[in-house]
Amino acid sequence: MLRKRLMTLALAVVMTVSVFTGCGSKDDSKTSRSESKKTEQQKSDAKKEKAAEKEETKAPIEDGTYTAEFKTDSSMFHVNDAYDDKGTLTVKDGKMTIHISLVSKNIVNLFPGTIKDAKKKGAKLLQPTTDTITDENGNVVTDIEGKPKEVYGFDVPVPALDKEFDLALIGTKGKWYNHKVSVSNPVKAE
Numbered sequence: 687m688l689r690k691r692l693m694t695l696a697l698a699v700v701m702t703v704s705v706f707t708g709c710g711s712k713d714d715s716k717t718s719r720s721e722s723k724k725t726e727q728q729k730s731d732a733k734k735e736k737a738a739e740k741e742e743t744k745a746p747i748e749d750g751t752y753t754a755e756f757k758t759d760s761s762m763f764h765v766n767d768a769y770d771d772k773g774t775l776t777v778k779d780g781k782m783t784i785h786i787s788l789v790s791k792n793i794v795n796l797f798p799g800t801i802k803d804a805k806k807k808g809a810k811l812l813q814p815t816t817d818t819i820t821d822e823n824g825n826v827v828t829d830i831e832g833k834p835k836e837v838y839g840f841d842v843p844v845p846a847l848d849k850e851f852d853l854a855l856i857g858t859k860g861k862w863y864n865h866k867v868s869v870s871n872p873v874k875a876e
Contacts, residue, residue: 754871763793
């Protein structure tokens, strides 16, 4: 008789556990379905945001070549004095890039973003070009020895006009610096 009672009790416990476990899995499936719907909604929202960003990052001016002001937050990092804080802004397929000639070859790379982003694996640094400085009349500027003055130049992506954006740089000594820059007042080149 004791054995019969123990078997009945064990069977009751097993049935109770299976009922609660069964209910739990039903609730979990409902939860996972609703989470799946949320995830799909979040993906859809993210796609819409990216599309809106692409639309916003389209250049507000037509494709072509312009002269534009390039301002920085530093007296040590700026466009060559011969160019009066200006660079050549190129707009192609709605994307803007400004070519700037610096004052020397002491800045070896730029990065559109912050130092933190520049140090991430796979970050693509902007490579310099070697630019020969000319004056407002198109004459080549020479150094003390009479050689053409050569400096580094960079093609910097411009996310928007008249708005500051981050630009990190690294110098010849291997030290990184964060800067805020802006591009404004584009004038169509003739």
